[in-house]
Amino acid sequence: MKKAILFAFAPLLAACDMEPTTGAELDLRDREEATLQSAPLADPIVARGAFATEADRERFEADVLPSARAFLAYWAEGGLSVPHAPARLFISPPRGTSATEALPQLYGENIFDDLRALEAEVASAPSNRAAIERIDAFTCERPPLHRGFLEDVEEHADNPDVGPADIAQALRRKHEELLGPDGTFSFGTDNGEFELPLRRNCSYILLGHSTQPTRAHPYLERDVVNHELGHALHYGLWLASGPLGERLSTTANEAIADILAHVFDGDPCHGKVLDEGGTPVDCRRRMDVYEQSVSDAFWGFGRADHETGQSLRQLIWTLREEVPADALRVAVVDGIAAVQVALNQIDAEPLANVPIFDDEILATRYRFVREYEAASAFFHAVCARLGDAPPACGEHAQRIGDPRLAMREAWLANAPTSIGRSGVTLADGRRVAFELEGALIRQMTVTLADGEQRSYPGDPDLGFPEAERESTSGRITLWFPEPGSTAPDAKVGWTSDGELIAR
Ligand SMILES: [Zn+2]
Incomplete structure (x- = not known):
């Protein structure tokens, strides 16, 4: 999978620096071996774009990419690196660009075959989850194609009335629309975006095309591109240190x-x-x-x-x-x-x-x-x-x-808050309310059915009662000391499922 990504996203600028060879004393055969063994330094950034004009592409390549490479080199000296290297940048065409024109520029000439192949794979997937994983891998390789579709499908993943065949059918319809006469493709309008999908097995940067005269195209703003790469760097550090x-x-x-x-x-x-x-x-x-x-x-x-x-x-x-x-x-x-x-x-x-x-x-x-x-x-x-x-x-x-x-x-x-001042009335007629002082929960008040009131102060230092979470049920209890109780640890608790309990 990684290899495929590298092939699909060959750098726009094929600037692969070779390792310096120092073996002047080697004979030819040794030298060939040395060259084979020392892999070229990988470009830290690969970029694919459907640029509006050739001039935009040239400016991006001559001005923005070198800055981005220098940026990564600068922070690499401080120990920062992107997750899922190399960093991948995708540049959006202007809004309204036809998908049949944009997709091959962004994802290669085989993209139309790739779409058909995805339909077939999803149709034959053994489960909805497997279908989703296949689409997710597709999107990881060709972001942000199908990112929205993936979110929609996720919502139906556990619906027993939906199966892989239905997802495949929806996908076919989506493709027909996309590749039809009115199908357009663009993304990230007026903005840049670093995306680390929930599954965290890929990451990428989207750079949009400006629609406002008051700002340059995001992919031509060096600081905007470096800002997104900056997100990649802090996530890179956190993911390496985990858990995130x-x-x-x-x-x-x-x-x-x-x-x-x-x-x-x-x-x-x-x-x-x-x-x-x-x-x-x-x-x-x-x-x-x-x-x-x-x-x-x-x-x-x-x-x-x-x-x-x-x-x-x-x-x-x-x-x-x-x-x-x-x-x-x-x-x-x-x-x-x-x-x-x-x-x-x-x-x-x-x-x-x-x-x-x-x-x-x-x-x-x-x-x-x-x-x-x-x-x-x-x-x-x-x-x-x-x-x-x-x-x-x-x-x-x-x-x-x-x-x-x-x-x-x-x-x-x-x-x-609904609970704070107005309180909640329990089935037995007792009413529970919280007394708030600015940001803090000062005390809980319980009003009995006959009108009698009891007050349970929170911790005056914490400004917050003791909170307990049961790990199995996830239920949370806010514990307030029982005033005047002979047992020193007696407490009354309000639970997240709306019960008043004692311990
Ligand atoms: Zn940001």
């Missing part, structure tokens, strides 16, 4: 991808905004400014985004002035590694990976904690590596924020 959780930090991912791209190119401006004449007049993001801590930015957006890690970008930009480039490169790689450790610790917490009580408060808390801890871990690891603390490293509170403060101020506004 499914829930990651958008704040850390996006800041890191920009940091890798712009520490390399030295330009603080990410993604040029163009005027009508095509002259750069602004930046879509900047490395050298930040206004809010990660905490404030998260609560301001109500979620994590490209913007929530500005203080991390600006931290690294400031450190460029304060420490040597080689030291900063090593520190950034340390920072990336620390993010994975922090996220894995959160994943190990009992409430981290389950929908709890359908309770948006708790879900948001964990989303927030994830972003906060990942950003904080990056900050601490970078600064720890730099030793004699540069001034910017003394600014954890300003740059990352105080999670409890931020939560107190913004929790309710961002995460209304």
Whole structure:
């Protein structure tokens, strides 16, 4: 499979550097053997594109690809590499390009036979799962062809009324449409995208074609391409260190991808905004400014985004002035590694990976904690590596924020809950409600059918009751101490399936 991929995606620029041969004293036969044994250095990037114009292709090859190769070489010295090397780039044709024109340029002249062969393989697959795996492998080799179709089929994988023959039929219809007179093919409009499919047996980068006059085609923006390669590099490190959780930090991912791209190119401006004449007049993001801590930015957006890690970008930009480039490169790689450790610790917490009580408060808390801890871990690891603390490293509170403060101020506004204030009435007439103070769960109140109320305070230091997760059932219980009980460990618990229990 790997070999097939390498053949199918021969580099656009056939620049295979040979290993230098130093054996001047070898006779001819030895020399031939030496040449055979020393494989050519593989190109770190292979690219396939359906470019709109020949000039676009030339600019991509002359300008963007060399920058991308130099980018990978720069970070390779810090120990970073892409998963599933070589990095694969796919460049979209303009929106509306006919599929019969685009597909051979992207996936080779045999693509139409390949589509027929896929139909046959899916039709004869022994199970839906086997059919899905076949389509998945096809998409891995020719991304993003059939990526959406694959998602649709996944939804029906366990439906007893659907079999491989039905999937094959749907696939045939899809192909007829795609290759018919109105069939078009393009992807990633106005953007770049690094994709690591859930099964994680391949990865690739999609580079779209711009539809707006205010931005260049993403495949012609060196920093956009390097940003996507940056995603490949941080995933490369995490996958090699494993395990990689499914829930990651958008704040850390996006800041890191920009940091890798712009520490390399030295330009603080990410993604040029163009005027009508095509002259750069602004930046879509900047490395050298930040206004809010990660905490404030998260609560301001109500979620994590490209913007929530500005203080991390600006931290690294400031450190460029304060420490040597080689030291900063090593520190950034340390920072990336620390993010994975922090996220894995959160994943190990009992409430981290389950929908709890359908309770948006708790879900948001964990989303927030994830972003906060990942950003904080990056900050601490970078600064720890730099030793004699540069001034910017003394600014954890300003740059990352105080999670409890931020939560107190913004929790309710961002995460209304059905359980929190309104409470839930049980079948026996008791009513359970939580008393919230800003972000924190202060106490649980149980109102009996006769109106009598009992209050169960949470832990005042944690701002959160003790949480317990049963590993087999996945049931979660929030435990509150029973006030005034003679047994010191007596507790009352509220379970994720809506029961009030005691221990
Ligand atoms: Zn990104």
